[in-house]
Amino acid sequence: MGFFKKIKEVLKKTREAIARKFDALFSGGELNDDFFEELTDILVSSDVGFEASEQIVDQLRIYARKNKIRKADDVRAALKEIIAKMLESLETKNIEYPAVFTIIGVNGVGKTTSIGKLTNYFKNNKKEVVLVAGDTFRAAASDQLTEWANRNKARIIKHAEGADAAAVVYDGISSAKAKKTDVLLIDTAGRLQTKVNLMEELRKIDKVITREYPEANRYNLIVLDATTGQNALSQIEHFNEYMHIDGIILTKLDGTAKGGVVITIAEKLKLPVMFVGTGEGIDDIEEFNAKDFADNLF
Secondary structure (H helix, E strand, O other), X not given: OOHHHHHHHHOHHHHHHHHHHHHHHHOOOOOOHHHHHHHHHHHHHOOOOHHHHHHHHXXXXXXXXXXXXXXXXHHHHHHHHHHHHHHHOOOOOOOOOOEEEEEEOOOOOOHHHHHHHHHHHHHHOXXXXXXXXXXXXXXXXXXXXHHHHHHHOOEEEOOOOOOOHHXXXXXXXXXXXXXXXXXXXXXXXXXXXXXXXXXHHHHHHHHHHHHHOOOOEEXXXXXXXXXXXXXXXXHHHHHOOOOOOOEEEEEOHHHOOOOOHHHHHHHHHOOOEEEEEOOOOOOOEEEOOHHHHHHHHO
16 A cells, blocks of 8 residues: 555544535635635644644635636645645655664654664665664663564664663664664654753764764654644754754654644744654555645645
8 A cells, every 4th residue: 555545544534624624614605705714724723833824825815816716626626736835845855875763752652663664664675774772761662672673674782771872872883884784773762851861861872873973864853643733843842952853753643633733843843754654554654745645635
């Protein structure tokens, strides 16, 4: 199943919530100021932020006037085009190798599971992968990552629970360089933004990678639970103070009717959504595609 079909399933709740409101909106008739105001409200209720919603609707007004749009299907098509253009500039560029992915985020968003899926994704693309068990804080985190390594037949570098995370990363880099590995996937402790000691640990990890592997292509990815909606923005802003964030892995889109948060992230923070979790299986992670996303939102 390709990204289009998977994202169709993932966005089902969001699409259905928008469709009901959209159909009710069009039963009122013409495209006047009330129509555009109500459309803004519909977008905001789907967690497209207010600023992004206004920007979309302003563009739609201009487009509708210029092209004399009157029908619901034409408005849908115009919306898809406008949103796809907003998101296209933030699509992932081609990943370059050797690549180091540092996976960060708060507890419970699906970091370790995302790493397991990414391992499978890269192995399917003929890349050698090594995992680094950098979450030495949580009991059994290393065991969980080891299970994913075994499922994917990938190497894993780990130390004892409570070890210095930066030291594990150092060993992971040494192994990757020695064996000319394509992809290094680093797990980190799930942390609240308020846990200063764990946030400082990110800085140490960042320094080790910069110092020991300057030739690698860096991708610091934050895993976000789509069901948290606008709260995801504050997580990104806070983590960015400790480690520069290059992109997003979005999980649990299928559990929310507020999939519009992707547009908010794009408009406000200018960060690419690099990967989207599309289910529970090991194959259920895909590179983000702006056009497919926009087509399936409405």
